[in-house]
Amino acid sequence: MNWINNVVRPKIRSFLKQRDDSAENLWVKCPESGEMVFYRDLEANQWVVPNSGYHMKIKSADRLASFFDDGSYETVALPEVPVDPLKFRDQKRYVDRLRDSRTKTGMDDAVMVTKGRLYGRPVTVGVQDFDFMGGSLGMAAGSAVITGLETAERDKTPFVLFVASGGARMQEGILSLMQMPRTTVAVLRLREAGLPFIVVFTNPTTGGVTASYAMLGDVHLAEPGALICFAGPRVIEQTIREKLPKGFQRSEYLYEHGMVDMVVHRHNLRATIGSLTGILTKAEPAPELASQPPVARISMRAAAVAAEGDDDLVTAPPEAAHAE
Amino acid sequence: MQSYLDFEKPVADLEGKIAELKSLASTDQAVSIEEEVNRLSARAEEALADIYKKLTPWQKTQVARHPQRPHFSDYVKSLITEWVPLAGDRKFGEDAALLAGFGRFEGQSVAILGQEKGSNTEERLRHNFGMARPEGYRKAVRLMDMADRFNIPVVAFVDTAGAYPGIGAEERGQAEAIARSTEKCLELGVPNLAIIIGEGGSGGAIAIATANRVLMMENAIYSVISPEAGASILWRDAAKAQDAANNMKITASDLLGFGVIDGIISEPVGGAHRHHDQVMDATRRAIGKFLSDYSGKSRLELREQRREKFLSIGTNLA
Numbered sequence: 001m002n003w004i005n006n007v008v009r010p011k012i013r014s015f016l017k018q019r020d021d022s023a024e025n026l027w028v029k030c031p032e033s034g035e036m037v038f039y040r041d042l043e044a045n046q047w048v049v050p051n052s053g054y055h056m057k058i059k060s061a062d063r064l065a066s067f068f069d070d071g072s073y074e075t076v077a078l079p080e081v082p083v084d085p086l087k088f089r090d091q092k093r094y095v096d097r098l099r100d101s102r103t104k105t106g107m108d109d110a111v112m113v114t115k116g117r118l119y120g121r122p123v124t125v126g127v128q129d130f131d132f133m134g135g136s137l138g139m140a141a142g143s144a145v146i147t148g149l150e151t152a153e154r155d156k157t158p159f160v161l162f163v164a165s166g167g168a169r170m171q172e173g174i175l176s177l178m179q180m181p182r183t184t185v186a187v188l189r190l191r192e193a194g195l196p197f198i199v200v201f202t203n204p205t206t207g208g209v210t211a212s213y214a215m216l217g218d219v220h221l222a223e224p225g226a227l228i229c230f231a232g233p234r235v236i237e238q239t240i241r242e243k244l245p246k247g248f249q250r251s252e253y254l255y256e257h258g259m260v261d262m263v264v265h266r267h268n269l270r271a272t273i274g275s276l277t278g279i280l281t282k283a284e285p286a287p288e289l290a291s292q293p294p295v296a297r298i299s300m301r302a303a304a305v306a307a308e309g310d311d312d313l314v315t316a317p318p319e320a321a322h323a324e
Numbered sequence: 325m326q327s328y329l330d331f332e333k334p335v336a337d338l339e340g341k342i343a344e345l346k347s348l349a350s351t352d353q354a355v356s357i358e359e360e361v362n363r364l365s366a367r368a369e370e371a372l373a374d375i376y377k378k379l380t381p382w383q384k385t386q387v388a389r390h391p392q393r394p395h396f397s398d399y400v401k402s403l404i405t406e407w408v409p410l411a412g413d414r415k416f417g418e419d420a421a422l423l424a425g426f427g428r429f430e431g432q433s434v435a436i437l438g439q440e441k442g443s444n445t446e447e448r449l450r451h452n453f454g455m456a457r458p459e460g461y462r463k464a465v466r467l468m469d470m471a472d473r474f475n476i477p478v479v480a481f482v483d484t485a486g487a488y489p490g491i492g493a494e495e496r497g498q499a500e501a502i503a504r505s506t507e508k509c510l511e512l513g514v515p516n517l518a519i520i521i522g523e524g525g526s527g528g529a530i531a532i533a534t535a536n537r538v539l540m541m542e543n544a545i546y547s548v549i550s551p552e553a554g555a556s557i558l559w560r561d562a563a564k565a566q567d568a569a570n571n572m573k574i575t576a577s578d579l580l581g582f583g584v585i586d587g588i589i590s591e592p593v594g595g596a597h598r599h600h601d602q603v604m605d606a607t608r609r610a611i612g613k614f615l616s617d618y619s620g621k622s623r624l625e626l627r628e629q630r631r632e633k634f635l636s637i638g639t640n641l642a
Binding site for chain 2: 081082085086088090091139146168170172173174176177180184185187188189207208210212213215216229230231235236244245248249258259
């Protein structure tokens with residue numbers, strides 16, 4: 001029966017899965033409260049579960065569409081990078097993994113860079129997508145982050161970066177590690193040009209990404225309940241051999257420990273970043289923002305973020321990287 | 325006492341025979357062993373040279389971690405005079421995993437930092453096996469800041485399996501501390517040199533290894549993740565560490581080929597742990613050359629050379 005389980009079943013499964021997608025998965029289960037939500041309601045609510053407030057993963061395109069004025073933006077071309085210089089192979093060849101991820105997601109790699117307007121003012125925005133090999137940081141993603149920072153510097157705009165990552169892309173070995181200093185150079189140059197760099201932590205952000213550009217923003221915002229860490233919970237548990245405290249390494253915990261400035265509900269990100277970038281660049285006030293009451297921008301989510309069992313949801317899939 | 329790695333068995337056997345002969349001769353003066361000892365010694369030397377000529381990445385990993393390999397403190401003892409260790413990050417605490425201080429190299433003022441693994445159980449515990457916490461990296465930042473203000477070159481000896489993964493370290497911002505330390509390296513207006521002397525483990529290494537010139541000892545390794553951890557994630561089996569080491573390109577010659585490092589310091593036959601003196605001489609020459617190559621450069625030149633060097637890494641590979 002083994003070969004049937006191993007060979008045939010995955011094929012059938014993937015076949016069924018494709019069918020599922022095209023037939024539309026009408027109901028989505030909230031990973032926190034377990035309630036079933038109609039997917040159109042979720043979509044309309046920027047993938048925040050209406051009752052529990054749980055922030056689900058949102059596709060890059062959806063995020064950008066709800067962030068920019070009128071949902072319109074331009075995609076910035078990214079530099080070509082060498083493919084698989086290590087000729088890496090684990091259980092699978094890296095080039096095959098890359099090809100599969102590209103087919104599955106329609107993206108070239110984990111980071112895309114865009115420009116558009118936010119409350120009428122030009123802004124450069126990067127998004128790191130966890131769906132592409134766990135948002136792992138390889139040469140392509142590193143170069144994309146650099147392109148984003150350099151585009152902002154050249155266009156004299158603020159740079160907003162939504163981060164999500166399982167860490168370094170191990171299949172690129174040391175060249176993945178080198179993205180930490182490389183991106184840091186670009187962060188420094190944007191800073192020296194006097195332009196703001198706003199980082200938005202989304203679930204999850206770990207490893208080498210947290211330990212480089214993500215922690216070097218002028219302002220750090222975080223979506224509620226996001227896992228943000230250097231070493232992942234599992235690595236720590238294995239090292240110290242004890243259970244971790246509830247809420248450990250979540251956005252609210254990092255806020256308490258002084259690592260992020262605000263925990264912001266996804267619905268309030270646009271206005272918060274609009275105000276921040278406007279104030280820091282001394283732009284004319286935007287009327288919509290000036291007339292807005294100081295919303296609960298620091299929306300600390302009351303719900304226990306460390307609901308038991310949600311650890312699996314935020315852990316990188318096996319092909320995703322992880323750094324120490 | 326010499327301890328042997330498993331792949332050094334042929335050498336161990338020969339040297340064992342030599343020791344046996346010598347002890348035999350000391351009890352029985354009538355036996356002449358000189359000729360036999362010389363013959364065996366020559367064979368042992370040959371075997372050692374043979375083995376070390378073709379070390380696999382996994383074998384190098386074992387050499388890089390050899391307990392008798394010179395550590396941070398050995399380099400400081402041999403190369404630095406008037407060593408003044410400084411302590412504390414002025415924020416939370418002192419971290420003995422990452423040591424830092426000032427001293428003189430051939431009379432010239434230098435700032436020194438690096439991880440110390442310790443060479444016996446007590447020391448290893450005190451230095452946390454060379455795995456630094458945020459305080460270590462914040463101390464490094466503090467020291468680099470000082471070096472920058474007083475216009476003193478920085479030399480870092482890198483030897484760590486990685487930054488420490490623990491609750492307290494996370495709580496106090498391990499990621500931020502590493503990011504700031506890398507950032508500080510890239511802001512320095514003084515020359516900095518990094519030498520990977522044993523293990524260059526991931527973010528914990530890059531935080532102090534972002535330098536104008538990065539050198540590696542011949543048998544050192546430098547990688548994004550330890551072979552064991554890499555194996556447990558990519559192969560789902562920590563026992564595949566050997567495969568991971570062989571695949572990940574972690575040796576000095578691999579990294580020189582990628583342009584990730586700028587040079588290799590040769591080790592004596594049989595590895596750095598066999599002849600500390602020769603290692604110190606070679607390292608002394610490398611540091612001396614670095615200081616003279618980079619003296620007289622302007623602050624801006626130094627910073628830009630470093631930044632451009634890192635930006636260009638990987639861009640010219642096929």
